[in-house]
Structures are given as C-alpha cells and as structure tokens.
Amino acid sequence: MHGALQSLVASNGAGPSIGLELPLDNDWSPARDAARRAEGDAGRPFGVSDLAQHARLAKLADRLGFRALWARDVPLYDPSFGDAAQVFEVFTYLGYLAGVTERILLGTAAVVLPLREPMLTLKSAATVDQLSNGRLLLGVASGDRPVEYPIFERDFASRGERFREQVAMVRSWASGSLPAGIELLPRPAQPLPLLVAGLAQQTPEWIGAHMDGCLAYPGTPEDHARRSAQWRAVTAPLSEGVPKPYISFIHLDLADDAHAPLERYRFGGRMGRHALVHELAALHAAGVQHVALHLRRNQRPVDETMQEIGEFVLPVFHTAQAVTA
Template sequence: MFFHRDQLSFGIVLPAQTRTLADVQFDVQLGIAGHADRLGFDALWVRDVPLNSESYPDPIGHADPWVFLGALATATSNIRLATGAIVLPLRHPLHIAKASLSVAALSKGRFVLGLGSGDRPSEYEMFGRDVESRKALFQTHWERLAAALRPDQAVINEDGQVRGDFAIRPSLQGTSIPMVAVGSSAQSLEWIARNAAGWMTYYRSLSVQKDRLTLWRNAQTKVTTEFRGFGQSMVLELLDKPDATYEEINLGGRTGRRGLIDTLSAMREAGIQHVAFNLISEGRPATEVMDEIAADIMPALR
C-alpha cells in the first residue's frame, strides 16, 4: 500500500490531459504512466465515470476503468494501480471481484481497490437504481465484495449465503487486495474505519482538512486498533516559477515548487499520508511537471 505512518506518498490521477471535450488519449496516457513508474511515483489513480453529461464538470470521455487498468498493468512494473473510485452501488460486487482479481494478477499484486457511492441522481436513474438506496447498497455490496477478495474467496449470494458450488478466479495474488473508501460513500467515518484499509477524500484547505483528520482519528479510536491511512486528491497547477506563492484554486492549488514543498510539508505534519495529483498545468506537459516533482519535491519530503 501507499499509506504509511508519518510519511507522504505521491500519486498521479489519469488521464493527465487538458480538461476539454475529448476522449482519453491512450498512447499518451500509457506513456505518462510508464514515466511516473520510472520516476518513482507511488500510485496511478483511474476514475470510474460510466456516463458523460454536459452538466458534469469534467468533459473528458473517461475509458472503462478495467480496460484502462489492464493496459496500465502491462505498461508499468512497480507503481500501484488504484481506482478512485469504482461506483460500488452501480456495479455488481461479483463482477467487481472478478475484475479486481484479474487486475491484481496481471499487475502482480499492485492493485488497490478504491470504492465510492457516486452522488449523481440522474446517473442512478439511468442504471435503474434509487439514489436514496446508495448507503444500504454500498454496505451490502462491500460485504459481498470483501468476502470474494479475502483468502478463501467466498462467493455469497443475494441472501447472504456462501455458495460453495461457485468460485471466482483468478486466485488471489498475495494476502489481500486493499479496499479503500473514496469520499464519504454515504457512510459514517466509524463504518469506514471499521471496514476500509484507508480513506481517500477530496482536497480542502488545510485548516478545514485538519478538522476532518480529527474526526477520522476519533472514528478509528472507537472501532479499531489497526492503522488506517488518510489521503486526498489535489488539483495542481505547478508553475514554471519556483518562487510563486501558493494560491488555492478549485479543489487544489496553483504554485511554484517552493510553495508546493511548504504546502505538502504542512499536509504531512497534519497527518495526510497520500496525495494524488490531478495535473492541470497549462502550457507544461504532464511529463515535465512530473519530472520537477520527482527531482525537487519528492526528495525534499522523503
């Protein structure tokens, strides 16, 4: 995993391309993924966006996450592959289990399964689901999925009974596939701390995020003695001006490298253990920005 106590690890959100009305540029994104792997980034994050709409803030036509992850598994060697996040109530848990085990096998155990509830009523309607049922659906689907991904790979039917006459293959690679909650998933923090290996949330100003961290620690204290990681996504516009001060933008920041080092250092001190960069640096190729992060920022924080 990429969650470690008192440490900060770094991920890249894919696709790393201009936020315009366009489909994923597969060759470009696989090149970026390989570059991130060689530079020593810790994770690549892939989103699950079943449908596009003019009302959505992100116009990119995202690829099917499982197809994309299969390509990423063969294009990389060391970096973790994570979903941020599979919309659990809109997909059957046994299908997710099959896909997860396949990606884990293809990537030789590098897969991290991030799961969310989704929050778009119109999308639920298109899939014949009631958005008001997402809390209960998330919990029951999580239970069946977790059972299929544990060492005995139990197959549970709709009634909650283990069906020994069925099996899911391929076999589990290693001891487990980490399951991470992304966003609130319509659950309490106590539920997330009890069931998930970690919690990935959205960017907030650090003063606000510190309050979330306090709530997260309190929730863990109530339900578990095991370590549970905390991470966040972050829109980043890294300027080609090292001394540019940090300025907050929607869901992230615009800054030079020194401002980013100071900001990330404060995040680490607050207890954030992973940051997934959503690169939007205008006029700078994603690979150039990643080079600067790897050469000047990651060493300063490790």
C-alpha cells in the same frame, strides 16, 4: 497490512508519498481550453481528455518514482457535469496500465459499487490485482450522479444499502453467495485493500470499522487537520500501530519559477516547486499520508512538470520505491 497499502504510505517521515490522478492531461488549462474551443464542433467537448500520450506518461510516472496512479470511475459522460475523467473503463484501463508499468501502485478513486454487477466487480478487481502483482488499491464509493442510476436500472435512494452489501461481498469473497462447489476466480492472495471516497451514505463509525483507508476530497491543510482527526477518531490502527491511511488530492498548476508563491484556488493552486514542497509538508503535518497530484489545470507540458517534480520534489519525501509482493 496489505503490501500495496504499506507501499503507499512509506516515506522518509518528512511528508506524504506522492502520486498522480489520471488523466495525465492538462486540458483544463487556459491554452488547451482555448485550442479546444477553436476546433469547434470537430473538437473534444469540455471534460473529455486527450489520451494520445497516456501510456508514455504512465511509464514516465513509474520511472520517476511516483507512488500511485489513481483512476476515477465515471461510466457515462454528462455534459452538464463536464468531466469524463480518464474516459476508459476503470478496471480495463488499470489492467492495461499493469502491463506497461512495473512498480507504481494502481488505485481506483473510486469505483461506484451500487452501479455494478457485484460478482463481475470482484472478478475485475482480482484480475487487475493479479496482473499487477498485487498493486491494486480498491477505492470505492456510492456514487453522486443521479442521472446514471436509472440508466443502469439501479435505485439511487437505496445505494447506501447496496454499498454495504457489496463491501461485505468483497470482504467475504462472495462466501455464501454462490452455490456449493462454485468458485469465483482469481482469488486475491491477500484481502483487497478497501478505501472509501466520502461517507458513501454510511455513518462515520461504520466507515471507520469497515474501510482500510480514506480518500478525502481536496482541501487546505486546515481542512485536512479537521477531517483527518475525525477519521482517526473512528478508526483503529491497521497493524503495529500504523493508522489507516488518510489520502487526498491537489489540483496543481506548477509554475516555471521555482520560487513562485502559492496562489490558492478551489481544490489546489498555482505554485513553484518550493511552495509545493512546503504545501505537501503542511498536508502531512495535518494528517495526510498520500497526496495525488491532478494536472488538468497545469499550464506547462505535463511531462515537463512530472520531470521537475520527479527530480526535485519526490526525493524530499520518498524512500526507495517499495516493490509489492
């Protein structure tokens, strides 16, 4: 198993490993949204994050022992969709984060392969992997925003076929796609781990055979018990009986009161840290091996929330942080 995947799923057996979804911002909270609206035309549009503290918070996540940082690939800001993710180009950003962090894994969730020039995608991914000393987790997808495809002069209807072609290129490292004597450098020391968001216009059987892990949409433990069973049904273990990772996300609003019960909303909920531990354990029992926390709805300061989770939640689930080779 690739060292980054092995580190991602390592825990003490009580629950999943815990990461964070970028941006490390709480711009969707009521107070921050009200402040944004009050700024009028001079303010940021809804869905465009404030990245003023991004490097400081990424370093804090690394220091506290969060297992991974996940960055989405959103090439264009579409106001009708209302989410620009972390704004920065995903590989450039992860290359920067590789330089300011030491141990935390760096994942894409997920790169839209059919929109990209394949050779440059390979070179970008390998560059981040080498600069981070093997910490890249390459999440990939076929894309779900039709408006982007004509802008990039790509065909939306054939994105499933393009996805398969590019996955084959990653696996072969462009073998057969280059003239004799021409190489694509840098070449990863190990094959890059490929994780898929959704089905990417493929059959479950194809996904299970060709992908190393699943990036599942947020849901309840009951949702994940059903989905993870479907994933396990179409996948073989990676090695030594270790199942291919099933990964998901939670939109979290961590309450001041540590004993506050879980109040669910779409994709997550508001809860105190004790309820968070219970929810994470329930997700693990449902087959989730890694959970990334999304804090854009969080009402408390992001760094304060990260500190509390680092002090009281991560020790419940994490072994000593593994350093990838």
